[in-house]
Amino acid sequence: MTESDTLADTRRTPSAADLRTALEDATLRARDLAKSLGVTEADLVAAQVGHGATRIPADPNRLMPAIRSLGEVMALTRNESAVNERTGTYDDWHPGDHAAMILGPEIDLRIFPKHWVHGFALRNDSGKGPARGLQIFDASGEAIHKVYSQDGTDLDAWDRAVEGLATGDTRDTLTLDPAPVAEGVRSRPEKAEALRAEWSRMTDTHQFLRVVSKMKMNRLGAYRIAGAPFATALPPTALNDALIACGNGAVPIMLFVGNRGCIQIHSGPIDTLKEVGPWQNVLDPRFNLHLRLDHVAEVWLVEKPTKRGASLSIEAFTETGELILQLFGMRSSAVDHSAAFRTMTEALPRL
Known part of the structure; x- marks a missing residue:
């Protein structure tokens, strides 16, 4: 066994309480903080269940009609290298088992529901940052889509929607799949x-x-x-x-x-x-x-x-x-x- 193997064996996986403490003291963005702690961004959010976070279904068929009722919000979709943030309303919903769409004049999404696995609603009463958020993750804990409240958001409607969506699951940890391996280049x-x-x-x-x-x-x-x-x-x-x-x-x-x-x-x-x-x-x-x-x-x-x-x-x-x-x-x-x-x-x- 190598020295690095020994270190890996003795390194403790952060508990949900550890993650909440790290969030309180954090100066990094959530994605970067998660990497520094050796966890996923979804683990960080799950650790907040009962402390400002609520589990909700990740099913777009449940979420999209609810989000439309909130008025103006900010939609965020990203990968490792680019982030797209757009303010508007979730209009013109087209459901589908393989692919679904939001075709509003400002918020325009192509959704692949099989990757929408873990869902959370977050409430932030600190006065710093958005007051409300919805976050969706795939089976490996990678962020898929996020929704944040804006000045024009109906926060009362938001709270009613979360109450109606809440699953009642109070666990503050997740069981995740391994992250998929990058496909690379396939050429013939x-x-x-x-x-x-x-x-x-x-x-x-x-x-x-x-x-x-x-x-x-x-x-x-x-x-x-x-x-x-x-x-x-x-x-x-x-x-x-x-x-x-x-x-x-x-x-x-x-x-x-x-x-x-x-x-x-x-x-x-x-x-x-x-x-x-x-x-x-x-x-x-x-x-x-x-x-x-x-x-x-x-x-x-x-x-x-x-x-x-x-x-x-x-x-x-x-x-x-x-x-x-x-x-x-x-x-x-x-x-x-x-x-x-x-x-x-x-x-x-x-x-």
């Missing part, structure tokens, strides 16, 4: 010609993942072998260049940030960009983006044919091949492209 160079042929026949962007899955590849693996005009490699700095250009040029965009359980879409212009350390931030009144520029390892300019014209996107990936975000020009019901967005992309550097 010998299938490049077949991929390009299938790609050119697409009539809708949603067909793309079916095409690459059939060929035993994934998104990034396909981009690496498709070649122009389907996929063009850009330097990692091109993503930040594109955000700045869209802000300066008032180019409306659709910005997708997601994880395995939820994708959140901002549609519209971006205005105020502020770079702080490794983070690029969009700090607009009803939309915030927080992006770790140092996590961006690959950027691709991707073009897919549709019945309504070519769809053009800028897509960023981490060093391990995980999708960070996708950036499209603002589309309309008539076309899948934006002339202003294409013009912006033409000025970006190529590898």
Whole structure:
């Protein structure tokens, strides 16, 4: 047995009481605090059950109608490298067992219910930060989606909704699955010609993942072998260049940030960009983006044919091949492209 094995054997897993004490003294954000303690963010929230947290169902069919009754709230969806925060109401709910949607004019979500496993409502009476929150986690304790109260939120309706949703489960610990291993890049160079042929026949962007899955590849693996005009490699700095250009040029965009359980879409212009350390931030009144520029390892300019014209996107990936975000020009019901967005992309550097 090595020295590191001995240390691992003697290291005590923090109890719920330990986690509550750590939260009281914390200066780190919850996600970073959880990492420093060797637990998940879901463990931190579960430790607060009976101390400001209440267990609720994670079922979107139960949650979405309840959230709609709260009025204006802030929706937050993130992955390790990007955070999308959007203020609005949860309108136009479309349920589904495999995929569901919120299609409001401001809050726009694609939901994959099988990953919505652990749900909590939080109440904060400290006067610091949002007064109320809902947090959803997957089976491994990874944050999937969060909802926070705002100045326009009906807090009485919030408390009634939580009372109606409460499961009555008072346990302050969780049993979690191991975190899934990152898929990495799956590519089949010998299938490049077949991929390009299938790609050119697409009539809708949603067909793309079916095409690459059939060929035993994934998104990034396909981009690496498709070649122009389907996929063009850009330097990692091109993503930040594109955000700045869209802000300066008032180019409306659709910005997708997601994880395995939820994708959140901002549609519209971006205005105020502020770079702080490794983070690029969009700090607009009803939309915030927080992006770790140092996590961006690959950027691709991707073009897919549709019945309504070519769809053009800028897509960023981490060093391990995980999708960070996708950036499209603002589309309309008539076309899948934006002339202003294409013009912006033409000025970006190529590898």
